[in-house]
Amino acid sequence: MKRWLLILAGGLFSVTGIGLETVVSDEVIDELLVTTCVDCHDSDTDTGFDITRLPLEMTEDNQFRKWIKVFDRLTRGEMPPKDAVQPPLELKAQALARMEQRLTKINREKQQVAGRVPSRRLTRDEYEHVLHDLLGIGGQIARYLPPENEAASFDVVADKQEMSSVHVRALLSAADLALDEAIQLTYKPHLEPRELDYYNSPYIQMWVDRELRRGGGTVFKTDKDVVTFRGANYVLRSDANGMRFDVPGQYRITVTAAAHNPRSSITVSLKRQNDQQGQSELFAAWDLVGEEYRTVSTTKYLRPDDYIYVSADELDPAPDGKIIYSRTAQPASQFKGEGVRIRNVVVQGPLEKVWPPQRTRDLFPGVRWEYRKPETQGNNRVYYPVLTKQPLEHIRDSVAALAPRAFGREVSTQEIDSYVSLSGSVLESGHGFLEATRVPLRAILVSPELLFQTGDGGVLDDLSLAKRLAAFLWRSLPDQELLELAGQKQLSNSKVLSAQVDRMLSHSKSQRFVLEFLDQWLELRRIDETTPDAYLYPEYDDVLRQAMLGETRGFVDYLIKANLSTDNLIDSEFGFLNRKLAEHYGIAGVLGEHIRKVNLPENSVRGGILTHASIAKITANGTVTTPVKRGNYVLATLLGLPPNPPPPNIGSIEPDTRGATTIRETLAKHQENETCAVCHRRIDPPGFALESFDPVGNYRERYRNSRGVVREKNAGLRYLHVDYDLGNPVDPSGNTENGDSFRGIRDYKKHLLGFSEQVARNVVSKLVVFSTGAEIEFADRVEVERILEKTKPDGYPMRTLIHQVVQSRLFRER
C-alpha cells in the first residue's frame, strides 16, 4: 500500500504536466494506447471497454469521464495488469502528462463558460434553518419535505438534487406550517415559572396507592420526593400530571433530584415524547452522585402535542438481578436497587417577554394587537390586529420587512407590488387581514431567489459570496454584517473574508455545519439504522448513544477551533468523553455528564475517529461486525479512496456462521479468488484491525456469544437481561496490502499515519464539495493539491484548511 501511495502522490494529482513547455503531441497518447491497451480493449474485447472507439478529442461528457478513468487507472498502476506487457516508462510519463494537460484544459474551458456549479437548491436541512432564522421559530420543518437522495457525496451537490411537483407542494405546506408557528395569537400562556408538581399529582398518587396485583406500586413517595425506577415513564408524563405546553416555543425545564440507593454515579434523564411521532427524544441526561440533591436545567423546544418526563431508564435494575416490583411479590418501595428521588420539576416557558410574541409582531410591523373575548367556543384565537391604515398598506409593510431579509438585498417597489397583489382577492373574498397577509409572505418563502443559489458564471459577486459562505458555515442566510460587507464590496477582500470565516466559526450557528457535515461525511446520521440485540449489548442506551455522537462532533469541532492537524483523525492523544462514555471505554477519573476533552492514558487503544464508539456502531451490522463494511469505511470515508463496487453478478460470499467457522475463515475465500482478491486485499485488512471494537464500540478481546436465553416478549424496562458469555478470541491482526503485518488497531493506526496527506486531501475535497455544491472535477485537482502543498508544513491544520478552501478559486468562482 505504501508503494502505491508513492505512485499516487507522484502522479495522480501531480501538477507537473501543466504549464510545462512540451513538444509532445497527441501521438504519444496514441502510441501508449496502441502498445499497451488495445490488446485487450479493442472491438473484440470481452472487457466491455473498447478504447479504439474513444476519440482523442475528449470533449464529449461521457468520453471525458472515460478518459479520466483511463488516466487514473494508468496512473495508479492498476492498468495494464501486472502480468501484461508494461509500457516503456518514458512513454507512459509523456502520454500521461499530455493527457493530464488536455483533460485539465477541456475541463477548465467548460467551467469558464458554464461555471463549475450549476444553480443549487437549499437542502431540506438548510431550508429549515433559513425559516428558523427568518421567522424566529424552532419547530421541525425538514421532515415535511421529501428526503434528499443519496446519490452524491453530499445533499448539496446540485447535479444530483431533485425537484418535482411533490417538492413544490411540500415547500408550500412547509412555509404554511412555519407561518402557523410564527403567528401566535392564542391566550397568553404562563410566562412565569410553574411547577410540574409530581408530588401532589393525583395521577401519581393513583399509582402509588393502587394495589400491587392491579399494576400499582411502581413508584413511591417519601416525605418530600417521588422515587422512580427504570421503566416507570408512563407515571411521570407531564400531560397526565397536569402540565401541557399550549404554544410552541422554547421552554426551560429545571429538575432537582438525588440518587436513591446509589452504588455509584447514576444517570437521570429528561425525555420528550410525542405520540404522533412515536419516538422518544432524549433531551438531557445528568449524573447524580451520592445522595446529594442536584438542580440542573435545560432549554428545549416543545410543541403543544409534546409531553416530557423525568426518567430513570438508564439505571441498572438491581444488583441481584431481581426485578423492581412484581405483582405478586414486592412494591417498588421495597426494592433495593438504584432509583431517582425527584424533589421538584419547574418549567418556564414559552420563553417570551411579550405576548403576542416578538416574532409575531415582527411579521406585522406597525400593527397593534388587541385582546378580545372569543365569540365562539373552542376558538383559541384571542388577539386581533388593530389597523391604522388601509389593510393593503399594512400588508405592503409586512412584505417590505420580510423580502429584503429573505433575499439579502433591497427590494424594489415594483417587486413589493407584485407580492402585495396576491392579497387583493383574499381581502375581497372576506378572509380577513391575517389570511391576506400570509399569502405574499408564503410566496416569499417559496420564491426561487430564496430557494436557489444562482447567478452569473465567473468570480462570485459579493452578495453571492456572502450567500455561499453563510450556507457553508451556518447552513442558512447571511446575517446583517455579511450583507453590509457585501454591500460595500468588502467581503471579496481576502483579509475581510478571512476575518468573517473566523467570526462565523465562533458563532453558535457553526454547530449546524459541524453536525450536518459530519452527519453526511462520517455518516453519523446512520447511527440508528441498526439496533444491537438488547440482551447481548445491554449497555447500549439513549444516553450512551448521545455521548457517542457527542464525542465525534466535539472532537472534530475542537480540531477546527484549536486548528489541529487532520492527523488527529487517524490517531490522537485525546478524546471527548463524559463519565458514561469514559466508563464504556474503561477510562477512569472522568466525572459528570458534560463531554469534554480528555487526555487518553498512554497505550490506550482510543484516539482518532476510527476508535470512536459512534463509528464502531455505524459500521456494524446490528449485532455483528463485518470487516468488509468497516474496511470499506476506512478506505472510502477516511481516505477518500473508495474501492470499486463488485463486478456485476459476482454476488457476495454467503455468510455461514454454523460450526466453528470464524469471520476470518469466511473472508479467507476473498483471497482464494483473484477477482475478489484484487480489491479485498485492500478492503479487508483495516476491517480486521477494527474487529477489536464490538458493535457498540467496546474494546473486546473475545466475542460475546449468546447463551440462548429466551427473549421475553414485551419484557419492558423493568427487567434487564444479560445473555452472553465470552467466546472465541478476536484476531485483529493482518497484513496490509503491501505485506506489512500489524497486530491490531494501534499498529494499524501507525500504518495509516503514513497516509496523512491522503487523509488531508480527502478532508479538503469533502470541504470543497460541501461548501460549493459540486463534486471535485478533474481541473479542480490542481487547486486541491495547491492547498495541500501550502498547509503541509503545518501538518494540515483543520481551521486553516477551511480558510484555504474559502479563499480558493473553487469557492470564489461560480
Next chain:
Amino acid sequence: MHIPISRREILKASGVLVTLPLLEAMNPVLLGQEHSAPKRMVMICSTLGLHSPSLYPQTTGKDYETTEYLSVLQEHREDFSLFAGLSHPEQTGKEPHDTEMTFLSSARNPGLGGFRNSISVDQVAASHLGSQTRFSSVALSTEGAESQAYTANGVMIPAEHKPSELFAKMFLQGSPRDVRRQRQRLAEGRSILDLVGEQTERLQGKTSGHDRRQLDQYFESIREAEKDLQDSEAWLDKPKPKVDVGIPQDIAEKADLVGRVNSWFKMIPLILQTDSSRVVSMVIQDHLVVPSINGVTAEHHNLSHHGQDPGKIRQLKLIEKEILGTFNQFLTSMAQTQEYGKRLLDSTSVLFGSNLGNANAHDPRNLPIFVAGGGYAHGGFIKAGEKKNNTPLCNLYVNLLQRMGVETDTFGTSEGVLRF
C-alpha cells in the same frame, strides 16, 4: 431508542378496524359511473426477501406440492401464481439494500455514481389513469417515508406511513369550515405558484444553459403542482366516500411489525372499493427492532443474514410466515369484498414479492414473486427463467400494465411480455 410508553394494549382494547361491509350506494363517487369494476393494481414488496428453500416447490405447473410457506396461503391456491427465475438485471448498487429503490423501476446500479432512478411501474399506471380518482396513486410504508414509487424524473413520492393520516385525507369529510379553508388554501397556493412561476421564468432568462437545469425543473414542477392543486380543488366539490369503520390508530410500537402490516392490509380494500385510488404500492420495511412475534429474539435484518445457522433460520421463518399470514388475510378480504357482482380481487392485480432473492448474501437475483387476482388464470408455479440466467421481472410488469389498460410492450428493462 425505545418506546417507553406502550400503546399496544390501548390499541387492542379499542378494536381497530372491523372488516368492511360497505354498500356501494354509500359511495357517492361510484354512483352513476361505470358499471363494471375498474382495473386496479397493488404492488407489495417485503424488503428482506423470503427464505427460498421454505418457499419453492420442486415441481412446476398446477400440481406442485405445497411447501412450508405456501401452506400459509393454501386457501388461496387458485387465486395466485408463484414465479421463480425473475429479477432486474445489473442491480449491483452502492449499498446492498439499495435495490429497494429499484424494485418497481428496474433502473440499473442503484446509488452508484451517475445513478438516477427511472419511473416506477405503479406510476406508469397512475399517469395512464390520470385524475379519474381522488388519489392517482397511493404509496404506503410500514415505517418511514421511503417508498418505491418514483416519478418520471426519478423523484421518490414520499410514502404514507400513518394509517390515521391517510384515512383522514381519504374518508373524513371535514366541517364546512374546514372545506372552505382548504379551498381557500388551494386557491392561495395556485396564485402563489403563479407569481413564483413568473419569477422563475425571469430568473431562467438571466441564467446560462448549464446553470438552468434546476430552475427549469422548478418551473416545470410549479406548473405540475398548479395542475395538481387544480385537480384537488375539483375533488373538493365531490363528497368523500363514507366508510363505516373508525379511524385506524397508528401503531407507535416499532416491534409490532405484524400490526403495522395489517393496518395497511385492512385499508387497501377500502381504498380500492371506494375508488379513492386504483394504484397502490406498499413497502414492508425492516423496523430495526426485534419484532414482537413469539419465539423471535433478534432483529429481522440480522436474522435475514442467518449464515445458515438453523436457529436463526427458524426465527426468520417465524417472521416470514407471519408476514405471509397477513398477506393471506389480505387476499381473503379482497376475495370477500364484492362489487358489481364480482370479487374485488378479480379486478385487482396484486403483486407480492421482494427486492432480494437471497437476503443472506444480498443477492438481488431469483426474486420471490407472487401475482394474485387481476382476473388471471392462476394456480400454478411458474419457472419464468433459469436460476443462472433470470428473465427480466419487467416482462411481468409489462403484462400487469397491459391489464391496467396501458398500451405498451415495454417497461424498464423488459425484453418482452411474460404471459401466463
